[in-house]
Amino acid sequence: MxxxxxxxxxxxxxxxxxxxxxxxxxxxxxxxLEEGGAEYLDVGNHEKAGGMESIAALLEGDGARPPFALPxxxxxxxxxxxxxxxxxxxxxxxxxxxxxxxxxLWTHQLQLTIADAVAEAHDVHHPVGIGAWYRDQKPEAARRxxxxxxxxxxxxxxxxxxxxxxxxxxxxxxxxxxxxxRPLAVPAGGGAALCxxxxxxGGRGRPAAPGRAGCASRGAAAHRPLPRLxxxxxxxxGRDLPPLPGxxxxxxxxxxxxxxxx
Amino acid sequence: MxxxxxxxxxxxxxxxxxxxxxxxxxxxxxxxLEEGGAEYLDVGNHEKAGGMESIAALLEGDGARPPFALPxxxxxxxxxxxxxxxxxxxxxxxxxxxxxxxxxLWTHQLQLTIADAVAEAHDVHHPVGIGAWYRDQKPEAARRxxxxxxxxxxxxxxxxxxxxxxxxxxxxxxxxxxxxxRPLAVPAGGGAALCxxxxxxGGRGRPAAPGRAGCASRGAAAHRPLPRLxxxxxxxxGRDLPPLPGxxxxxxxxxxxxxxxx
Numbered sequence: 001m002x003x004x005x006x007x008x009x010x011x012x013x014x015x016x017x018x019x020x021x022x023x024x025x026x027x028x029x030x031x032x033l034e035e036g037g038a039e040y041l042d043v044g045n046h047e048k049a050g051g052m053e054s055i056a057a058l059l060e061g062d063g064a065r066p067p068f069a070l071p072x073x074x075x076x077x078x079x080x081x082x083x084x085x086x087x088x089x090x091x092x093x094x095x096x097x098x099x100x101x102x103x104x105l106w107t108h109q110l111q112l113t114i115a116d117a118v119a120e121a122h123d124v125h126h127p128v129g130i131g132a133w134y135r136d137q138k139p140e141a142a143r144r145x146x147x148x149x150x151x152x153x154x155x156x157x158x159x160x161x162x163x164x165x166x167x168x169x170x171x172x173x174x175x176x177x178x179x180x181x182r183p184l185a186v187p188a189g190g191g192a193a194l195c196x197x198x199x200x201x202g203g204r205g206r207p208a209a210p211g212r213a214g215c216a217s218r219g220a221a222a223h224r225p226l227p228r229l230x231x232x233x234x235x236x237x238g239r240d241l242p243p244l245p246g247x248x249x250x251x252x253x254x255x256x257x258x259x260x261x262x
Numbered sequence: 263m264x265x266x267x268x269x270x271x272x273x274x275x276x277x278x279x280x281x282x283x284x285x286x287x288x289x290x291x292x293x294x295l296e297e298g299g300a301e302y303l304d305v306g307n308h309e310k311a312g313g314m315e316s317i318a319a320l321l322e323g324d325g326a327r328p329p330f331a332l333p334x335x336x337x338x339x340x341x342x343x344x345x346x347x348x349x350x351x352x353x354x355x356x357x358x359x360x361x362x363x364x365x366x367l368w369t370h371q372l373q374l375t376i377a378d379a380v381a382e383a384h385d386v387h388h389p390v391g392i393g394a395w396y397r398d399q400k401p402e403a404a405r406r407x408x409x410x411x412x413x414x415x416x417x418x419x420x421x422x423x424x425x426x427x428x429x430x431x432x433x434x435x436x437x438x439x440x441x442x443x444r445p446l447a448v449p450a451g452g453g454a455a456l457c458x459x460x461x462x463x464g465g466r467g468r469p470a471a472p473g474r475a476g477c478a479s480r481g482a483a484a485h486r487p488l489p490r491l492x493x494x495x496x497x498x499x500g501r502d503l504p505p506l507p508g509x510x511x512x513x514x515x516x517x518x519x520x521x522x523x524x
Contacts, residue, residue, distance in 0.1 A: 064430055065368050066424060066425065068375045068418075084374060085370055089367060105340075105342060105347060105350075108344075108347055109344045116330075123385070127402065128405040131409060132409065143391065144391065147390075147392065147393060159330050162328060163327075163328065166326045
């Protein structure tokens with residue numbers, strides 16, 4: 001059970017609605033809430049807040065603006081769903097995004113591409129049935145995994161490396177010069193994880209646990225960016241997923257040629 | 263070849279970058295540009311603008327904020343990619359979205375869910391290889407199609423119906439009381455199409471061509487919302503895709519029970 005935080009950087013008390021026990025897409029929101037010092041209640045992981053019953057009430061309720069899926073965030077009378085929309089809402093409120101509208105839009109665009117990568121990572125295990133068990137589609141998953149590891153994830157990671165290398169503020173972060181102008185980080189340690197940083201030392205001096213680059217000890221409360229060249233290898237790190245069929249670590253040589261010199 | 267428009271409601275001359283000859287995801291942007299009366303150049307479909315060469319130059323160029331994929335929109339010195347981000351950028355500039363921030367965020371959230379539905383519709387034909395031919399994955403596509411037509415698309419359409427029914431301004435539009443507070447419409451006539459409206463008469467008096475509910479005669483230049491009860495049946499209308507394996511029209515009876523009374 002995760003206790004509610006009480007720092008409350010922006011005076012709001014947020015409620016995060018997400019399935020209990022897994023990081024998943026909810027972790028993207030937790031990372032932003034934690035990094036921004038928000039006061040929030042992780043409803044699904046909090047029995048006194050109603051846990052699953054409160055989640056069911058939200059999903060099955062008759063609100064005028066119902067969420068299609070979780071995560072959802074309550075902020076006063078507002079309910080926001082869709083990770084990218086939640087992060088876009090939280091960014092300026094928690095001081096996590098640049099004030100310049102162009103930079104904020106660019107950040108949102110990157111988050112949308114991260115969301116696409118996460119969806120593809122998820123689908124590797126569920127290629128012919130999103131709601132069906134992985135065990136019932138293993139041969140298909142193996143076939144999809146091959147394209148994923150040989151083409152799709154190198155394409156995504158190559159793209160984010162290009163963005164890093166072209167950042168006018170330097171290749172340490174995707175946007176801007178310092179941690180965190182906006183939460184683009186990563187639910188490391190579980191689920192579909194994608195983290196790209198050119199900074200092998202991590203941000204704000206948070207050390208990784210020995211042997212675990214960029215891992216989270218307990219939800220989003222501890223995280224740091226992954227070393228740049230280890231990012232591809234770290235995509236398959238999920239605790240709650242079986243290994244990707246046929247996954248191997250991408251070597252430096254396996255990366256697209258046009259980025260090796262970057 | 264589509265000629266450049268020259269009405270220019272907001273004084274900007276936009277450039278749309280998208281693959282020529284198909285509606286695809288670019289059509290969502292075209293619909294917004296057309297509905298908002300924008301001046302824009304459809305670069306991929308315009309030889310004098312460079313066509314595919316200009317598209318390649320954008321994708322392979324060394325801009326500081328490169329697009330991961332198309333469509334992309336140029337507005338002065340700004341380049342925006344990701345359909346939802348483009349629409350969010352255009353919305354207020356073309357008067358297509360409510361001024362109330364909560365309503366604008368809600369609209370964006372709906373667009374993100376539409377984007378998810380479109381991605382799933384696309385993947386039905388490419389379940390084990392996004393870049394592979396449909397003909398090389400027909401059995402897998404048939405399996406994925408079954409879940410899509412029996413579970414996924416009824417879930418999406420059921421959701422959008424619920425949103426319609428709960429709209430405080432009435433069930434004619436997903437958001438607000440009139441066409442178009444924001445482009446949530448649909449590349450009818452090709453690609454992965456998803457359109458939901460409770461209004462069988464269409465908006466602004468634009469008639470559909472005989473026998474073609476909500477079709478576009480030429481890109482986005484002509485469109486209208488689909489009748490509500492025909493929406494599910496109209497999802498499979500693509501000109502550039504083979505029929506979904508096993509697709510049949512969803513009958514009124516096949517719809518989720520909880521929405522039949524709505």
